[in-house]
Amino acid sequence: MQPIHAYGDDALGDHDTVELVRQLRAGEVSSSELVEASIARIAAVDERLGALAVDNYERARRTASAPPPGAFSGVPIVLKDNIDVEGLPTQHGTDSFVAPPSPANGDTARLFEALGTVTVGKTRLSEFGFSGACDHPRQGPVRNPWHSDHYAGASSSGAAALVAAGAVPMAHGNDGGGSIRIPAAVSGLVGMKPTRGRIPSDLQTRQMPVKIVSDGVLTRSVRDTAAFLRESERIYLDKSLPPVGDVTRPLDRRLRIAVVTEGIGRAATPEVRELTLKTAALLEGLGHDVEEVAPPVPDWFADQFLLYWSMLSMFLVRTGPRAHRGSWDPAQLDNLTLGLARHCERNLVKLPAAIAAMGLSKVSSARHYEKYDVTLTPTLATETPLVGHLDPTAPYEQVIDRLMDWVAFTPLQNATGDPAVSLPLATTAAGLPQGMQLCGGWGQEALLLALSLQLEQAQPWGRVGL
Numbered sequence: 001m002q003p004i005h006a007y008g009d010d011a012l013g014d015h016d017t018v019e020l021v022r023q024l025r026a027g028e029v030s031s032s033e034l035v036e037a038s039i040a041r042i043a044a045v046d047e048r049l050g051a052l053a054v055d056n057y058e059r060a061r062r063t064a065s066a067p068p069p070g071a072f073s074g075v076p077i078v079l080k081d082n083i084d085v086e087g088l089p090t091q092h093g094t095d096s097f098v099a100p101p102s103p104a105n106g107d108t109a110r111l112f113e114a115l116g117t118v119t120v121g122k123t124r125l126s127e128f129g130f131s132g133a134c135d136h137p138r139q140g141p142v143r144n145p146w147h148s149d150h151y152a153g154a155s156s157s158g159a160a161a162l163v164a165a166g167a168v169p170m171a172h173g174n175d176g177g178g179s180i181r182i183p184a185a186v187s188g189l190v191g192m193k194p195t196r197g198r199i200p201s202d203l204q205t206r207q208m209p210v211k212i213v214s215d216g217v218l219t220r221s222v223r224d225t226a227a228f229l230r231e232s233e234r235i236y237l238d239k240s241l242p243p244v245g246d247v248t249r250p251l252d253r254r255l256r257i258a259v260v261t262e263g264i265g266r267a268a269t270p271e272v273r274e275l276t277l278k279t280a281a282l283l284e285g286l287g288h289d290v291e292e293v294a295p296p297v298p299d300w301f302a303d304q305f306l307l308y309w310s311m312l313s314m315f316l317v318r319t320g321p322r323a324h325r326g327s328w329d330p331a332q333l334d335n336l337t338l339g340l341a342r343h344c345e346r347n348l349v350k351l352p353a354a355i356a357a358m359g360l361s362k363v364s365s366a367r368h369y370e371k372y373d374v375t376l377t378p379t380l381a382t383e384t385p386l387v388g389h390l391d392p393t394a395p396y397e398q399v400i401d402r403l404m405d406w407v408a409f410t411p412l413q414n415a416t417g418d419p420a421v422s423l424p425l426a427t428t429a430a431g432l433p434q435g436m437q438l439c440g441g442w443g444q445e446a447l448l449l450a451l452s453l454q455l456e457q458a459q460p461w462g463r464v465g466l
Contacts, residue, residue, distance in 0.1 A: 003465050004165055004464070005166050005463070005465045006042075006045050006165055007463070007465055010037040011030075011036075011037040012037040014166065015169065017072060017075055017169040017170045018221070018223050018224055020169055021072055021073075021075065024073065024075070030074070031067045031074030031075075031076075031118060032065060034076050035060050035076045035118055038076040038120050038167055039055075039060070039120060041167040042167045045162075046162075046167075049142060049162070050142050050161075051124055051152070051161040051162045052078070052124065053122045054081065054089065054091075054122050055120065056087075056119050056120055057120060059087065060076065060120045060121075063118045064076075064118050067116055068116050070113075070116025070117070071227070071234075072117050072170075072231070073116030075116070075118065075170070077119060077120070077168050077169075077172065078159060078162055078168050079112065079121075079172045080156055080171075080173055081093065081122040081158075082174065083109055083174070083215075084104065084105060084106035085109045085119060085122060086102055086105045086109070093127045093129070093134065094333065095332040096127075096333045098327040099324075107200040107201060108172065108199070108200060108201060108202055110200075111200055111235060115228075115232070123156070123159045124136075125154060125156065125179075126157070127392065128313065129174075130312075130336050130337055131155065131392065132154050132178070132403050132406055133153065133157065133385065134154045134155060134157040135151070135391060135392055136392065137393055142154070142161055144187060145161055146431070146464055147431070149387060150385065151386075151387060151390070153184070153186040153187060154179060154183060155179040156191075159172060159173045160173070160183030160184060160189055161183075163189055163220060164188055164189055164464050166464070170219050171218050172216075173215075173217065175213065175214050175410075176212050176214075177407065178193075178411060180214075180216050180217075181379050182380060183218065184435055185422045185433065186380070186432065186433055187433060188424040188433035188463065189219060189424060190219045190220065190224070190421065192217075192419065192420070192445070192448070193216060193413055193414070193419060194214050194215075194445060195445060196417030197238045198232075198233075198238060198419075199214060200236050201214070201215050209355050210355060212308070212358070212414040212415060214417075222449060222456045223248070223453070225421070225449065225452075229445060229449070241442075242444070242446070245446055247449040247450055250450060250453040250457050251450040251451045251454040254287050255288045255289070255447075255451065256288075256371070256373050257283055257373065257374045257375070257376055258291055258293045258368070258371075259277070259375075259376045259377075260293060260376070260409075261273045262294065263381050263408025264295070264301055264302040264305070264409070264412065265404070265408065266381050266405050266408035267408075268382075269383075271429065272378045272381060272383070275378065276378045276436060279425050279426060280376055282458065286455075290376075291372075293372075296368040296375070297364070297412055301415070304357035304358070305354075305357075305358075305414075305415055306343070307343070307347055307350060308357075308415075310341065310344035311344045313338075313344065317330065317337065317341040334393065335396045336392055336400065339399070339400060357415075361415040362416045365416040365441070366442065369418075369440070369442075373441075374440055374451060375438070376436065376439075377436075378426075379409060379410065380408075381406055382405065382406050383428045383430065383432055384432060390402060412439075416442075417442065418441060419439070419444060420438065420439040421437070421449075421452055423435060425459060438451060438452065
């Protein structure tokens with residue numbers, strides 16, 4: 001298959017957000033030109049990618065004529081369809097109810113509005129964000145721009161597909177088990193899950209017993225991710241966290257780096273392990289002290305995280321009739337959602353221990369980062385699967401087993417709340433991006449960004465079509 005992208009000589013070019021902001025401020029381009037280019041590019045690629053949930057074109061054109069003030073004033077973006085955006089439905093990737101237009105922006109959309117961005121649409125996700133691949137019984141999959149026979153990852157897959165294909169320079173995503181890092185890893189992007197509490201989240205996320213979901217962005221450059229965190233911090237500052245600040249220079253000191261190739265109950269494939277060790281050698285060549293270690297994860301973590309995760313599904317299934325009166329249709333739920341809910345119902349007596357275990361994982365992580373500055377892992381244990389591998393109509397037992405085989409390295413940071421970033425530092429023999437994950441201790445985004453800039457400078461990555 002040919003790569004799918006819309007890069008060209010229009011106003012967007014192949015520029016990242018930081019460069020587009022410079023051009024906007026210099027008067028070299030207008031917000032209206034960028035928005036029209038983004039709309040045209042989405043039209044050119046989305047029939048093949050299936051990334052857009054709903055468009056916001058009419059309002060985006062009006063907004064672009066007089067964009068709101070902010071650090072990214074006038075830059076077109078897309079937001080994921082599990083946060084509230086005024087005037088648009090929040091469908092959460094499901095057919096189990098019909099969402100009305102949201103009466104107001106949620107906290108996350110308000111942040112992007114304060115940054116001055118122009119929302120051109122909302123992106124697709126797996127049902128309620130539970131699967132590692134967006135594959136819908138009615139709408140089909142979100143396909144990978146690098147090779148459309150493969151998934152673009154999830155649940156922020158629509159966001160990743162449109163950024164990788166050049167339709168927008170930056171997109172919102174959120175991450176409850178790897179859903180920023182996973183699509184970044186398989187789509188050749190930068191995807192950082194910030195420390196818990198760093199970025200404001202919508203009410204539903206804040207009400208979780210353990211707040212495993214963090215909001216952030218998917219980008220094509222480290223400096224875009226750094227700029228997003230810097231500017232977000234100027235709008236919303238969690239004083240309990242070390243500030244990120246203005247990270248613009250590559251790291252210039254030696255770090256103690258742990259390398260882990262054994263995931264949560266599952267190991268990386270031989271190819272992915274070899275790619276990870278090559279990244280470790282790159283880090284060593286840059287002057288860092290690198291040591292391969294056993295996973296800093298208790299043996300019980302996988303089962304406990306799965307149970308906590310399944311509790312979220314059970315809650316949605318049980319409260320659906322009340323939350324969506326008049327349109328709730330549980331027959332439309334996919335097998336993964338229903339299977340997770342059943343798993344929790346059968347293990348309710350163990351649920352308090354699972355919630356407690358999420359807190360204990362933070363203690364284990366803190367001990368690990370007393371010895372090491374950063375941990376390198378593959379973002380995913382295998383190459384991104386072919387479309388159909390995680391078919392939502394397949395039996396739950398098949399889907400969950402295949403999912404756990406693939407997503408073995410990302411959930412830990414959702415439990416601990418620590419930051420982690422996936423960088424497009426490796427490529428499989430089949431020519432697909434294979435992200436490498438850098439993990440840090442609580443509040444250490446600045447360190448991860450500086451190290452990421454160092455790696456980006458040492459081993460630059462390309463984009464789809466190059």
